[in-house]
Amino acid sequence: MSAVLKVEDLAKTFILWEKGLVRKKIRAVESVSFSVEKNEIFGFVGPNGAGKTTTIKMLMGLIFPSAGTIEILGRRLIGHKTVDIEAKRVIGFLPENPYFYDYLTGRELLDFVGRLFGIPGPERQRRIHDLLDLVGLGRAGNLALRKYSKGMLQRIGIAQALINNPELVILDEPMSGLDPIGRKEIRDLIVQLRDQGKTVFFSTHILSDVELICNRVAIVVGGKLRDVGPLDKLLSPRLLHTEVVLETAGERREHRLPPTEDVDAFLLRALSEGHKVISVTPRRESIEDLFVREVEQSDTGMGAQHKLGREARP
Amino acid sequence: MNRVFAIAQNTFREAVRNKVLYALLVFGIGVILFALPLGQMSLSEQARVTRDVGLAGIELFGILISVFIGVNLVHKEIDRKTIYALVPKPLHRYEFIIGKYLGIVATLLLMVAIMSIMLLAVLFAQEAPIESTLIRAITMLFVELMVVTAVAIFFSSFSTPFLSGLFTLVLCVIGLSTDSLRILIKKLPAALQFVAGFALRLLPDLRMFYVSGTMLDGRWISIHQGNYVDWSYVALATAYGMGYATVILLLSMWIFSRRDFI
Numbered sequence: 001m002s003a004v005l006k007v008e009d010l011a012k013t014f015i016l017w018e019k020g021l022v023r024k025k026i027r028a029v030e031s032v033s034f035s036v037e038k039n040e041i042f043g044f045v046g047p048n049g050a051g052k053t054t055t056i057k058m059l060m061g062l063i064f065p066s067a068g069t070i071e072i073l074g075r076r077l078i079g080h081k082t083v084d085i086e087a088k089r090v091i092g093f094l095p096e097n098p099y100f101y102d103y104l105t106g107r108e109l110l111d112f113v114g115r116l117f118g119i120p121g122p123e124r125q126r127r128i129h130d131l132l133d134l135v136g137l138g139r140a141g142n143l144a145l146r147k148y149s150k151g152m153l154q155r156i157g158i159a160q161a162l163i164n165n166p167e168l169v170i171l172d173e174p175m176s177g178l179d180p181i182g183r184k185e186i187r188d189l190i191v192q193l194r195d196q197g198k199t200v201f202f203s204t205h206i207l208s209d210v211e212l213i214c215n216r217v218a219i220v221v222g223g224k225l226r227d228v229g230p231l232d233k234l235l236s237p238r239l240l241h242t243e244v245v246l247e248t249a250g251e252r253r254e255h256r257l258p259p260t261e262d263v264d265a266f267l268l269r270a271l272s273e274g275h276k277v278i279s280v281t282p283r284r285e286s287i288e289d290l291f292v293r294e295v296e297q298s299d300t301g302m303g304a305q306h307k308l309g310r311e312a313r314p
Numbered sequence: 315m316n317r318v319f320a321i322a323q324n325t326f327r328e329a330v331r332n333k334v335l336y337a338l339l340v341f342g343i344g345v346i347l348f349a350l351p352l353g354q355m356s357l358s359e360q361a362r363v364t365r366d367v368g369l370a371g372i373e374l375f376g377i378l379i380s381v382f383i384g385v386n387l388v389h390k391e392i393d394r395k396t397i398y399a400l401v402p403k404p405l406h407r408y409e410f411i412i413g414k415y416l417g418i419v420a421t422l423l424l425m426v427a428i429m430s431i432m433l434l435a436v437l438f439a440q441e442a443p444i445e446s447t448l449i450r451a452i453t454m455l456f457v458e459l460m461v462v463t464a465v466a467i468f469f470s471s472f473s474t475p476f477l478s479g480l481f482t483l484v485l486c487v488i489g490l491s492t493d494s495l496r497i498l499i500k501k502l503p504a505a506l507q508f509v510a511g512f513a514l515r516l517l518p519d520l521r522m523f524y525v526s527g528t529m530l531d532g533r534w535i536s537i538h539q540g541n542y543v544d545w546s547y548v549a550l551a552t553a554y555g556m557g558y559a560t561v562i563l564l565l566s567m568w569i570f571s572r573r574d575f576i
Binding site for chain 2: 014057060061062063064081085086088089091093095097098099100101103104112113115116117118157160
């Protein structure tokens with residue numbers, strides 16, 4: 001597979017002046033390295049303030065890195081205070097909590113963005129029509145953006161990110177602030193984009209979304225990359241416990257069996273005692289467990305270096 | 315160039331959909347119309363009063379509109395985070411500044427044109443002769459507004475709207491008082507004279523765009539008499555204004571292209 005996006009040793013240090021006198025260095029992102037392969041959905045996961053948005057802003061040329069390199073399809077994106085605009089042609093980007101020109105209609109916004117990409121008029125109009133349909137805003141295209149709901153803004157944001165038919169789609173917290181239906185719609189759209197042959201990189205702190213659609217994830221905590229790789233390789237295959245729900249005289253009770261306990265023997269005993277077995281669920285490590293483990297390790301300083309900036313275990 | 319034009323057109327669209335702009339325009343037109351009753355109070359000098367009040371109104375409200383949209387339209391992109399969706403597009407940051415500037419200048423052109431048509435209509439109603447001197451005066455006022463807009467964009471490329479507006483207005487006041495300041499500087503000690511004189515040269519000399527009623531090269535210039543400046547002076551003033559605006563915009567582009575959008 002070929003890397004669509006390759007990030008090496010990316011770092012950002014902000015310099016703040018406290019009370020205008022004291023110079024303070026804030027390391028927002030430290031030596032982050034990963035690559036996103038063609039036609040995969042790559043989740044960039046981390047708690048609030050982990051450095052996800054700063055990393056994405058560096059990928060988009062909004063913030064200049066203090067160190068490191070970013071390559072899009074083999075082209076170096078950022079030089080010293082310069083950005084290769086040709087490399088940006090193949091990227092579609094949705095910012096976090098997107099704000100657009102609220103005096104424009106959805107159609108006008110897409111037309112404006114299409115013109116920035118230099119898409120010729122008839123082709124632009126065709127794409128606007130198709131994209132409004134794709135994101136379910138066909139009827140709202142002539143409505144001013146100030147009248148759009150949060151979900152509609154997110155969808156028009158995705159439409160503007162796709163106007164150039166990008167190879168790489170970067171979405172910063174695309175499910176943030178959406179209701180379950182809205183989140184599902186965006187998830188379905190991301191999968192649809194992957195099926196169309198696009199590569200999707202998105203950041204989130206909603207772990208269930210990652211578990212559902214991502215081929216690979218990177219976990220960033222405290223500005224450092226803690227883990228990157230396919231979910232099934234990152235998650236421990238070890239059985240944590242088995243949850244058994246029994247019903248007795250109409251009352252349900254949950255039993256949590258340690259991995260050492262014989263589940264078959266427990267169930268036979270329960271049935272012989274007149275209990276009804278409602279469910280048996282073996283619990284293995286979820287992405288949430290992994291996430292908490294990584295955050296806790298980061299807090300205690302354990303394992304801060306052991307996976308830093310390298311691909312996950314095979 | 316298409317990208318610059320797209321930004322300029324979007325800026326123009328944003329400006330003309332802004333209600334505050336219309337409030338300023340209405341005030342500007344109000345001042346021009348005020349010349350009618352004011353002119354009636356001055357016997358046989360109606361056209362003179364209309365021309366003076368009208369040009370002063372275009373200059374004053376033109377400056378206010380320039381500062382208002384120049385400061386707001388750049389800073390609002392950062393404040394409302396619309397820039398986050400714009401910079402990632404295949405666009406050079408300097409193209410954003412040029413596009414914004416051209417969009418604002420196009421808006422000013424429309425505003426000045428509306429106020430000028432009002433002024434000409436009032437003069438027509440007073441049956442006063444409409445001479446080319448008025449066109450020359452309005453042309454120079456427009457160049458002055460182009461300089462003010464560049465200064466407003468420069469400040470808003472790194473400062474808050476309030477401070478940018480304040481700095482720009484202070485610079486306008488200084489720029490319109492360069493002759494008085496030069497007299498004051500002559501009274502300073504020799505060492506300070508050099509520093510203050512140099513600083514004054516760095517600031518825009520806006521006085522050269524409004525020459526009626528001032529001394530120029532030792533002679534009194536008036537738009538009401540036959541000795542008003544000719545087109546060669548207008549060309550010279552325009553070259554100065556465009557040159558000054560270009561340098562200021564280059565500085566803005568340099569600042570803007572190096573900043574992080576956190």
